[in-house]
Amino acid sequence: MGTRDGYYVPRRDSARYPVGQGDVFIFDGMPAGWTAAQLVHPTCEVARPGVASLQVVGVHSLGDLKDDVQRALVTAGLREQGGAWTIAMAHTFFLWPWRRGADAAFADFREITLIPKEGVSTATRVATLTHDCRVTFIRRWLYFRFRLLLPFDDVRALEADRIAGDAHFEGPRPAWAPAPTG
Amino acid sequence: MSTTRFILSTQSVGRRELQNALPRVIEDQIEEGISVPVTRHGVLDAFLIPPGVKGLIDEAEHLRKSLPILLAAARAGVALPSDTLAEYGVESVFDWEKLIRFVNAAPIEMECGEDGESLIHHSRPLTHQHMDEDDTGLEYA
Numbered sequence: 641m642g643t644r645d646g647y648y649v650p651r652r653d654s655a656r657y658p659v660g661q662g663d664v665f666i667f668d669g670m671p672a673g674w675t676a677a678q679l680v681h682p683t684c685e686v687a688r689p690g691v692a693s694l695q696v697v698g699v700h701s702l703g704d705l706k707d708d709v710q711r712a713l714v715t716a717g718l719r720e721q722g723g724a725w726t727i728a729m730a731h732t733f734f735l736w737p738w739r740r741g742a743d744a745a746f747a748d749f750r751e752i753t754l755i756p757k758e759g760v761s762t763a764t765r766v767a768t769l770t771h772d773c774r775v776t777f778i779r780r781w782l783y784f785r786f787r788l789l790l791p792f793d794d795v796r797a798l799e800a801d802r803i804a805g806d807a808h809f810e811g812p813r814p815a816w817a818p819a820p821t822g
Numbered sequence: 823m824s825t826t827r828f829i830l831s832t833q834s835v836g837r838r839e840l841q842n843a844l845p846r847v848i849e850d851q852i853e854e855g856i857s858v859p860v861t862r863h864g865v866l867d868a869f870l871i872p873p874g875v876k877g878l879i880d881e882a883e884h885l886r887k888s889l890p891i892l893l894a895a896a897r898a899g900v901a902l903p904s905d906t907l908a909e910y911g912v913e914s915v916f917d918w919e920k921l922i923r924f925v926n927a928a929p930i931e932m933e934c935g936e937d938g939e940s941l942i943h944h945s946r947p948l949t950h951q952h953m954d955e956d957d958t959g960l961e962y963a
Binding site: 642646688716725744783790791801802804805 | 881884885886887888889891892901902903904905906907915916918919921922923925926927930931932933934935936938939940941942948949950952955957958959
């Protein structure tokens with residue numbers, strides 16, 4: 641996760657990945673002030689005919705923040721206090737620059753809105769999360785929404801179980817969730 | 823971080839002597855926040871410490887786990903958010919790339935949530951139970 645490739649599927653490969661939770665989009669009619677939008681809606685809902693709107697959160701450049709103290713907290717997502725490591729800025733998720741020369745960014749989970757489904761597609765997608773990055777995103781999202789701070793390995797094991805049971809899973813599978821045999 | 827300081831008396835007291843001198847040692851030294859070495863046959867045997875120092879020791883013990891990571895950040899000039907580094911005036915110029923690489927590589931084990939709540943541990947491993955979903959949409963009047 642310490643590189644762009646850790647965060648995102650390389651652009652040349654991204655077409656093989658259907659739109660998924662955590663992916664980043666830029667589309668016409670984005671709320672004012674947003675650099676991009678991150679999909680927080682469950683992946684399996686995206687393709688459902690009855691779903692017309694999807695939930696996204698605002699993405700901003702790190703440079704938009706007031707000072708380096710805030711930038712460091714958002715980037716690290718944690719802080720040391722009295723010898724203990726604690727979550728910092730739980731409502732944010734750091735995003736590596738999705739193209740060379742761009743600024744690092746972050747999603748603000750407090751800025752959530754519904755957009756027409758058409759805004760979210762492979763054509764408007766600017767960054768496709770890797771499966772590992774999606775696990776990190778889910779862990780962060782779980783903590784923000786429900787205050788459940790689960791160990792990373794537990795979240796990944798849950799995601800592997802979920803993928804194994806998902807008959808409609810599309811795209812390349814993560815190495816830690818191979819296709820069920822038999 | 824605690825404001826209590828560890829002050830050690832330059833004079834030790836023997837164990838046998840302490841039995842009679844305890845009230846005086848407590849009044850003169852302990853109540854003044856001074857820790858006292860206790861010896862037995864001239865060899866250091868124990869420390870008599872003021873109550874406040876116990877908190878200091880607990881804090882130092884807790885800090886011991888994170889100290890190697892904090893020192894590594896300071897040495898590498900990484901602006902790792904840390905109350906302890908700030909307390910000691912260790913400042914580094916913010917560089918998001920250095921910071922995110924460091925955080926991802928360091929063996930940091932999260933202990934608490936944003937409000938200090940503990941990490942959730944399970945007595946049983948979590949399993950995901952797949953359920954078929956009802957796809958019916960809601961219809962509003």
